[in-house]
Amino acid sequence: MEVGAVExxxxxxxxxxxxxxxxxxxxxxxxxxxxxxxxxxxEAVRDEAARGATATATTRRSPAGGAAAAGAGAGLEEALRDHMAFCGKCRRSPAFRVADGMRQMLRRCSK
Known part of the structure; x- marks a missing residue:
């Protein structure tokens, strides 16, 4: 079995x-x-999309299930957009930058 190149x-x-x-x-x-x-x-995006789909399904029930199936992709996109906005706020935090720098330093020292 051949292992693909790592990137x-x-x-x-x-x-x-x-x-x-x-x-x-x-x-x-x-x-x-x-x-x-x-x-x-x-995993965070999938979890949020599942929560959104559950909330949408209980709010508006479709007898054929078509609306829920069509909304699954839109729910994932919305969850992705929300998660990216959340991460953007965290990345701007000085405390996050310090913690990230420490993580990188420890990673380099362990190699």
Whole structure:
């Protein structure tokens, strides 16, 4: 079994860089409209989209289920937009920058 080449991908939400195979990167981008998200951000977006879909389904029930199915993609896009806005606020915080710098320094020291 051949392992694909490993590439570095940077999360478009939080900026975390991860080493992943090209196939994995393409799969994540396909799931999130061309954007690459780290595992933590991807799970947060999926969770928020599921919560939004549940709230929408209980608010407006469709007998055929067509509206709920059509809204699933829109819910994911909205959850992604909201999560990116949240991460943008956190990234601007000086405390976050200090914590991120410490994380990078510790990562370099452990290699």
């Amino acid at each position: 570095c991908a940077k999360c478009e939400c939080c900026g975390l860089a991860e080493d992943c195979t090209r196939d994995y990167i393409l799969g994540v981008r396909a799931a999130f409209g061309g954007r690459w998200l780290c595992g933590l951000c991807a």
